[in-house]
Amino acid sequence: MNILVLGGTSFLGRAYVTEALRRGHRVTTFNRGLSGADQDGVEAVRGDRNSAADLERLVDGRRWDAVVDTAGQQPAAVALAARLLRPHTDRYSFVSSIHAFADWPALPVSEDSPTHPCPADTPADQPPANALKAGCERALLEHFGAERSVILNCGLLIGPYENVGRLPWWLERITRGGKVAAPGSPDRTMALIDARDFAAFGLDLVERGASGRYVTTAPAGSTTMGEWLATCVEVTGGKAELVWIDDEALLAAEVTPWVELPLWTPDLPEWQGIWLADTAKAQAAGLNCRPIAESVRDTWAWIQERGPRTKPYTQGSVPLGIDPAKERRLLEQAAG
Secondary structure (H helix, E strand, O other): OEEEEEOOOOOHHHHHHHHHHHOOOEEEEEEOOOOOOOOOOOEEEEOOOOOHHHHHHHHOOOOEEEEEEOOOOOHHHHHHHHHHHHHHEEEEEEEEEHHHEOOOOOOOOOOOOOEOOOOOOOOOOOOOOOHHHHHHHHHHHHHHOHHHEEEEEEOEEEOOOOOOOHHHHHHHHHHOOEEEEEEOOOOOEEOEEEHHHHHHHHHHHHHHOOOEEEEEOOOOOOEEHHHHHHHHHHHOOOOEEEEEEOHHHHHHOOOOEEOOEEOOOOOOHHHOOOOOOOOHHHHHOOOOOOOHHHHHHHHHHHHHHHOOOOOOOEEOOEEOOOOHHHHHHHHHHHHO
């Protein structure tokens, strides 16, 4: 197939390109060249997806069997790309997010769950918000229709080249050794999907000419907080000791869920559905998720190859990770 990837150099986009090339597809990438290098074997077109002139230059004389959009964050940008690409491709596969569902993370969600009421014609350059992905979906459907569109509501991604840094932060903290504040309960179930498995499933759907919406993450209960943190200890050399600190103590110490100890969510009503998305439709369509240990090992190998990171990991503009002094106080309190 001849596939256009909007993005294609950072984490999930990179995983799509790697898998598409491995399968023998012809790949064009369209990006600004700021997030990373394009892989050998692609036709790389530089441009800004927010620019109609750049998109018109992209489509001039070209046609693709499918477009894969891993980078759409604003409804206006998705609407512009979809409008200009519609005559030049048969199908548009859009990577949305589980954030698009209005009830998440308080409740479990499925393909039938309501999405945030964000309109397709939302003005450009909105500040980051969960609802924007729902607007992106509506913008795509307005221009491509349901029969030519695939929407994948992405869960929590991990794996090599992760650019948010949740798993890398834990691996780098654990490799420093000593006592490590482990949040909540080791039995807390989770659902983490490797970007490579997500990309493989997304390309399976493209190859089959599928349409519709798919909640795309690992099955609920596929791992636990204890399992994946223990694997982090193992792959980094086993020099760290996990000290489990319960939700009540963490909240009393004003530890910010999800951010200061990445992926930790307390057992509170507003977080009850976070790892319970219904993936039955995606599994029936062939979604296959590798063991968590493989993702952790491969991410650690990539970190060692990459070398030390000079900038902090961030979620948006918020730095990830707990201040070492605050962690020490937590550990001292846990020791009594």
